[in-house]
Amino acid sequence: MKWFFTLFLLFFMTSTTIAQTDFKARQLTFERVRTAYKEKWSALKAELATAGIMGAFNLYIAAYKNESRLELWVKDTDKKQYQLFKVYSFCASSGTLGPKLKEGDLQTPEGFYHIHAFNPKSNFFLSLRVNYPNGVDRLRSGKEKPGGDIYIHGSCVTVGCIPLTDNKIKEVYVLATEAKNAGQQQIPIHIFPFKMSTANLNEQLLRFPQQKNLWETLRVGYDYFEKNKLVPTVTELNGKYIIK
Known part of the structure; x- marks a missing residue:
């Protein structure tokens, strides 16, 4: 039985590694993703190297509605702390502050989310779907339909998404693809109403x-x-965020 378990574990680990590295290969079967890599990846690799990121990295995305600001933070997979790598401006917005x-x-939306899907054939060039609504959102919406289809995407139109222009989404999409391909199972996207200093909050x-x-x-x-x-560990309990 011991040899069987060892063989199974080896097979599982190999299959997982192949599945991860195949993600980029699958994405590159789409023309827009190939275009994004052709135009952006060489320069992004050089910028990552300048930031001290020479190999696989993890990605964290923070968005601030009031400032129309999207931040991309990166870290080596074998290190703990993130560093700010890129800042983009929303090119359009809708609604007001509040979830x-x-x-x-x-x-x-406002809350703690992650990338739920990569869309290489988006109506807005390329897009990354946010896992809205989560359990907290659904409870807050009550009997109302909470809606969905919230993306970070190209173009400059929005009815609740985060648009960046086609040129900028190419960089974000490539970086997210690289992070997922390197094994990051869940890329967090935290959407805040504003930079949450005490003065701003008050x-x-x-x-x-x-x-x-x-x-x-x-x-x-x-x-x-x-x-x-x-990145804090965030879970949900009875329609509330639990942060550790």
Whole structure:
């Protein structure tokens, strides 16, 4: 039985490695992904090397609605702390501060998410789907349909997504593909209403006091990353985020 277990473990590990490295190969069967790699990957590799990232890396994405700012943070897979690598501006926005509550409300979600799918044939050139709605969102929406189809994407139109232009999404898509291909099973995307300093939080709560519970919870995750440059462990329990 011991030899059987060893053989099974070896097969499982080999299959997992092949599945991971095959992800990039599958993506490169699509013309737009090939175009993105041709135009962007060489320069991105040089920038990563300048930042001290010479091989496989993990990716963390933070978005700030009020500042229309998307941050890409990277780290070597064998290191703990992330470093800021790229900053992009949203090229359009919709809605106001506050979470998405229902389908068609034009709101961009606020919360702790991850990349749910890669879309190499998007209507907006390339896109990365956010796993909205999660359990917290569904409870918040109550009897309303929470909506869905939230993406980081190309082009400059939005009804709740994060558009970056076709040129910028090429870089984000390539970096996300590289991270997933290197074995990162879940690429976190944390969407905040604003940079959550004490001053900003107090100012915005005067305008949106109904968001106090949500924003103070998001602040915990924000502060953890700001202090440690580590992505906090976030789980859900009874429609609430639990942050460790």
